[in-house]
Amino acid sequence: GDSVTQMEGPVTLSEEAFLTINCTYTATGYPSLFWYVQYPGEGLQLLLKATKADDKGSNKGFEATYRKETTSFHLEKGSVQVSDSAVYFCASYASGGSYIPTFGRGTSLIVHP
Amino acid sequence: NAGVTQTPKFQVLKTGQSMTLQCAQDMNHEYMSWYRQDPGMGLRLIHYSVGAGITDQGEVPNGYNVSRSTTEDFPLRLLSAAPSQTSVYFCASSLLAGSSYNEQFFGPGTRLTVL
Numbered sequence: 001g002d003s004v005t006q007m008e009g010p011v012t013l014s015e016e017a018f019l020t021i022n023c024t025y026t027a028t029g030y031p032s033l034f035w036y037v038q039y040p041g042e043g044l045q046l047l048l049k050a051t052k053a054d055d056k057g058s059n060k061g062f063e064a065t066y067r068k069e070t071t072s073f074h075l076e077k078g079s080v081q082v083s084d085s086a087v088y089f090c091a092s093y094a095s096g097g098s099y100i101p102t103f104g105r106g107t108s109l110i111v112h113p
Numbered sequence: 114n115a116g117v118t119q120t121p122k123f124q125v126l127k128t129g130q131s132m133t134l135q136c137a138q139d140m141n142h143e144y145m146s147w148y149r150q151d152p153g154m155g156l157r158l159i160h161y162s163v164g165a166g167i168t169d170q171g172e173v174p175n176g177y178n179v180s181r182s183t184t185e186d187f188p189l190r191l192l193s194a195a196p197s198q199t200s201v202y203f204c205a206s207s208l209l210a211g212s213s214y215n216e217q218f219f220g221p222g223t224r225l226t227v228l
Contacts, residue, residue: 032215043117043203043219044156089156093215099144099163100171101217105155 002027006090006104013080013111021075021107023064023090031092033057033066033073038087038106047075047088085111115139119204119220126194126227134189134223136204142218143209145187146171147179149200150222156203162187163209194227201225 007022025031032051036044048057053068062077073090090104120135138145146161158171162181176198178190187206191198204220 103156
């Protein structure tokens with residue numbers, strides 16, 4: 001079945017550091033790929049998405065590129081802020097009529113001043 | 114739009130008690146689902162629905178019931194609460210077609226403790 005694998009956390013960075021959170025997927029066909037963010041005490045919210053190979057999703061300074069050849073969708077940000085501290089979830093949604101998204105286990109990011 | 118709303122936000126139950134977690138959405142989404150989130154386990158799908166009158170089991174359905182009588186509401190029932198059901202519960206919804214289909218909208222969560 002489909003699966004999403006994320007790097008384990010927590011990831012601890014100083015403010016203004018570069019961030020990469022790795023995400024790889026296995027799926028039949030060509031899934032849509034998503035990053036969701038969960039701030040403390042809240043539900044998940046969509047951060048960015050990409051629906052086909054080589055697409056780049058971007059939002060709030062975060063970027064991720066859909067790499068079909070490496071089945072990856074790594075999340076990056078050039079300069080993190082304390083306010084970026086949250087849990088980040090990678091997710092895939094298979095094509096072909098599937099209703100159910102596949103989520104990774106989440107990666108906690110802690111940014112220190 | 115209120116989006117996805119959940120009530121209550123916090124609940125403490127005793128073992129064996131029953132309760133219903135409420136979920137409602139005002140976006141006319143066909144798909145609705147319930148997840149539980151536990152430390153180190155990520156999100157686990159409990160039940161889901163693709164429209165009024167249609168429900169199905171997810172990864173961890175035991176101990177939970179659902180029904181979907183309207184497009185807007187998708188309540189989750191715990192018939193006899195157990196300490197293993199202590200968790201944070203999230204309701205989510207999405208479209209099944211259109212440009213933003215399968216983008217999940219999550220509620221704020223219900224934090225449940227079973228003593």
